[in-house]
């Protein structure tokens with residue numbers, strides 16, 4: 001098994017350890033820190049892919065990494081940007097440590113999402129056998145996973161402790177419920193046969 005395949009297996013094994021819905025409702029940060037763990041496994045996978053450039057990239061692994069970047073990544077950022085942060089900022093004065101941390105997180109998310117999309121495109125090109133510049137892709141991958149590791153560590157050391165101080169149990173479970181609702185697949189609307 002190649003280092004890339006081993007890293008992909010670690011990522012998929014990590015996915016099976018998702019907290020239960022009850023644990024997520026009890027502690028909003030249970031889900032977000034679990035997803036950070038997944039993102040750290042993704043960073044390890046991207047590093048293994050970068051190490052395998054130019055000629056030894058496992059194509060199925062590259063495709064799996066691209067899929068993760070297009071799905072789990074935006075979902076995690078959406079939970080933070082669209083649900084957690086507005087709840088934290090309600091009634092909070094500008095310039096507080098928490099407001100500044102949220103502003104920084106949002107700015108970093110914007111850059112990271114754009115980078116994640118570009119990398120997913122490159123990995124898909126690679127998986128389809130298209131010509132890519134190994135140096136450019138290697139540079140992009142390394143910049144991305146290094147920035148991600150720093151971002152995750154900063155959120156957990158700085159942002160989450162400030163956020164915990166701000167949220168009581170009731171606010172936490174409202175946020176958890178909103179994130180869970182956001183994650184549910186779109187409802188299927190039954191077709192109704194018109195009478196007559």
Ligand SMILES: [Fe+2]
Nearest residue numbers: 032036080155
């Ligand atoms: Fe995060």
